[in-house]
Amino acid sequence: MKVKIDTRPLIVVLMSRWWRFPVYVLLGYLLYHFHGMTPPEGLSVQGFRALVVFLTCLVLWVTHLLPLPVTGLFALIAPPLMGVMKAKEAFSFFGSEPVFFIMGVFILATALLKSGLSTRLALHLMKSGSKSPKRLVLQIMFASALLSFIMSEHAVAAMMFPLLIVITKRLDFIPHGGSYGRILFLAMAWGCVIGGIGTMLGGARVPLAIGLLQEAGNGTITFIQWTVAMFPIVIVLFIFCYFLLTRFYRIDVDSVAEADSAIDEQIRDCGRPLLEEKFLALLIVGSIFCWMFFGATLGMATISILAVVLLFMFRVVSWEHLQEHMEWGVILMYGGAIAISSILNSTGAGLWLTQKYVLPHLSSPWALIVVLSLLTILLTEAMSNSAVVAIFIPIGMSVAKQFGLDPKVVVFAVASASGLAYALPMSTPSVAIAYSSGYLKMKEVIPPAIVMAAVSWITLMLTARFWWPILGIRI
């Protein structure tokens, strides 16, 4: 890091650096003000205050006034401070099963990256892609999507990124020098996005959504149920994305023969698979098998934490490495989100809000799904997808109950839609990583990204209409 001195007028610097403090003071005042207010008719005092806490968290999530994990912690302390419930009760929501499932999955992903197994898998999946430029695009998309089935999409993008840099350098591409480099980085980013919704492991938003479902007492969704429900969406979007990338942008190279030698060199550098890698591969396959067939009985978190224990028993990863590379903040964010959602549900505030303000505007369960999924896809472009899930799932489940609709449908619709962000760097980490290559310009990415988002929403709606009923998910 180097230093830069901000020479703008001091008042301007002061405003730009400290504008948050007046907002914090205002939020604090509003919390105090609402704390003393009489609740509206039909809503208990606790419910009213829970709603105030939820809205405050919503503001903090949307504006990033505080880091997301810190807002998660605020969601735990605000209810006891506002007199919604005792501290012991509020903090107990943090100990929900999905939080530990997410923790286990993230630890496994960190181990995959550290061992080099994920890199080895990616390289083998991209091998022989040099037969044609289109084939290389396809294989990069395939590798990214397939790996996003077993580890979080942002970890896949972070792992794929240096490999693509090596390939583009070997092909003598330069940022903004032509459109093929852009296609390769978008293939990686969008491959991750599409693969990320394929299973519960592609990101923490699906476990978060299922956690909210469980905490509200609405049952659960198994690993197989989720994967099967998403299968057509993943296939259709994968194929469409490939055609869109290779048709929308001009392929301005004739040969990518050099890419193979770069990939071969990388494979050679990886050396032979170590015992740790083999064990890790076995552990991942075993965990996925257990999640699919014993997830409902043993519990998803139990399996993921057991896998972590085995990871350390066989010394595949050290705790020091994990401490350094693991995104612990995500756990805090999800713990807080689940807590505030549960509090909203237990105090009846969610029900009141939907009866009063949402239901009168929706004519049918279908309208609910259409509106929720569309809003989710739009908002997730500009917001953290987990924040979108934390906002829409509690409200959506309350409305679904009013319509007599299974709340699981809301989880399927919102959690999948929240992962389908393609255009902006702040939408998902994988798109941000692709932008950091220097090959992407926003004005060149946005048009096909809009098409992808539109097709994603239509595909989601068609799947909900024709595929989910076959699986017993009826709207």
Added chain:
Amino acid sequence: MNLGLLKLQLLHHGIRAGKDLPSPLTNPFGLVHLVLPEKLPVSVHLNQNGKESPFTLTREGDGFFLEISGGDRLPVRWTPPLKSYQKKTFSGLMVSDILTVHGDFIAVHPSHACRFGQAGLSCRYCGSSKELSQHPPFTPRDLVEAIKIVLEEKRCDVVALSSGRVDSEDGGVERLSKWVTEVRKHLNVLISLDLVPPATDEWIDQTYAIGVDALYYDTDFFNPNDEPKKDSVKHKARQLEALAYAAKIFPTGAVLSHLVVGLEPLEDTKTSIDLLIDRGVVPVLAYFPPYNGSQIQGRWTADPEKVQELYAHLYERLVKTRITPHWVQQYDVVLTPLEGRFFSAQPPRYHLKLKNFYETGLGRTLRFGLASLRRHLRVREVPAK
């Protein structure tokens, strides 16, 4: 009596010691600390240049007087030399080997000779000389301890460090950064650095970011050919450029530059004053009569009476441009720009009141707080390219 002129004359002639004066009368460096009326501090050499001085320090009871040839007599305050100088740090070094106190400034002895010292001259300002190597080396821990010893005896606001003469691209800031960091870590003081202009402006940003509050890049001469150690014209251009940039980075008045009086025509010095003030820099006129036998003794032509006009010009320009000159270090051995008011009919606007306010407890707290706040707001870390 013009107190400004009196101060210059004292700096020029030194004083003689009368009878019954306390002992020790001077600090370890041979300077007598006096405060003239209007709180005007001056540190004077005893029997300057071995010549007869028109000034004699006398004592009557508890009072001290400055007797001037011709019969005039002026009450002054004599400040006893600090006892701290005789104390030792944990490693056994005398405090006087590490620093000198000038009013509320602590001047740290440079580990490398300045441009005057390197040219074989004795620098009155930083104490640098050919004999500098005789100073025992000290560590940052020694320095912090020495400053703490001084602060226990006397209130001081600013610690001034000097890089000495360096030829590196950074202008000496890297050499001093560990000292700055250590002082900043342990003590609540303001820090002033005397450096050589660096090759690029990034080093100026770096200097401010490490915790430096005021900065000196010395211009010394308008004509580089007049310098004891000649610098190129290209170097001079970079010097002015660096000063102008630093004036944008540091608080108003916290970028200063010495101009040596008496070794080039006064008109040239005047032009230098204008050049610096136009760039937002505070010029400090170094009125240092050469020691006896010095190489430059024959060239030096600056009697106190001749240079009054220069001080008046400096003061009037500063007041007009609203630059606050409160960062002048070692103000007991120079006549500060604000003290140039004694040669001008123009009253100071708010400058004098502000200076007096900064000397109060509240003013000091406010000054320290604002300096920290400004740095906190302005310094930003950005990823390296």
